[in-house]
Amino acid sequence: MALINLVNLCYDYPNTTGLDHLNLTINAGEFVCLMGPNGSGKSTLMKILSGLASPKSGDYQLDGQAITAAYLADAQRRQRLHQKIGVVFQNTDVQLFNTSVAEEIAFGPRQLGLSAAAIEQRVTDCLQLTDCEALRERVPYQLSGGEKKRVALASVLALNPEILLLDEPLNGLTIAAQQQILTLLQRLQSAGKTIIMASHNFQQVQAVGQRFIIFNSLHQISADMTAADLQRQPDRQTQLMTL
Template identity: 85%
Template sequence: MLIKLANLCYDYPNTRGLDHLSLTIDAGEFVCLMGPNGSGKSTLLRILSGLASPKSGEYQLHGQAVTAAYLTDAQQRQQLHQKIGMVFQNTDVQLFNTSVAEEVAFGPRQLGLSASAIEQRVNDCLQLTACEDLRDRVPYQLSGGEKKRVALASVLALNPEILLLDEPLNGLTIAAQRQMLTLLQRLQAAGKTIIMASHNFQQVQTVGQRFIIFNRLHQLDADMSQADLQRQPERQAQLMTL
């Protein structure tokens, strides 16, 4: 078992974010978090990435409890961020360097890797995400699809075992959506665990192997395999209307 969540609750100042969420995720899964806007998908990703801590309940990664106290330790926090990489819905908040190559090199540089090791990671991640021709471009001048791929390349440069993606297909052309989904499938085939939030079932129905569905009360409504979902046309129809 890779991730275990037990009775997780999270509150915002004026509303609940998650209400007693319990689930487990195994290594190598491709999980789609589904549900209406505001149902808890992004909140869960923030907790998994260590950017937020639950009000109550337990989050374990590889059997290690990830608590607010655990995250106050800089070394432990860095270890978590090496294991779990997140691509934000608004990639502008995570792209801040003067060139794409510098963006991808930033994480490995913080790890203290050698110049040759950093260059190797930059080259590998640019190639993997089809960003080689963007190497010298300024990140904020890129298209939406290009920014998503660069953000993913910068996360992959730390070689995390888990990839969290918050609405990675939003605002992309159909071609860019297909390119992103194909890339995520290749990463899963290479051993990565993919956890992706989406409210568009039509985009992800063929790639997701497991669908964790939230309701408007910020609770777990259903946890289904792709095969289970295919046998329930009424559930598919419900997801189409999110």
């Protein structure tokens, strides 16, 4: 069974379309890159997958469970969804609000009611996994862009989600910081995580993506290709380079 299954998904903003009859299936363990120009629907899809928005129409199933507005209205169900799907937002400043990096990572596990020992273990593990040990007592808002991304990712990983959603995680980062994030994501995928990453920069993600879902300006999917498919289509690669 597919991990994520979307059928005829539609979403409207007050003055424009967000998604237009989107059909998409994602299997567990895939590394999927959502590609397309700004405003084509990538971030809208991320919102719906994470439960931050509900579609106007269509079906969203996660691991066989229908995710509806009624489902999300229940606080316990919503919490289960947020444990299963972790989100790193494009602007990490909106999700970093604690007084230290360690407190940032501890926040999620603390909401789950874990013991102090279990919380401390998760903080230590996630600091190590994201190469943030040296940042433990730093104030998050004083960090560099790349450091903030790693801390945001560490705070999400502290809940041990099955699926990671990352909205333009490489924007504004140095080449070295980009590579650090991509290497970490590959390690997480190797450990069994499903990675769904939105990007409009093909050069940044072409080496890591296994599957490329390409959106067009009509808020629809214009192509769904494996990395091998793309290798055989240089014209398509050139097109993606110019997004």
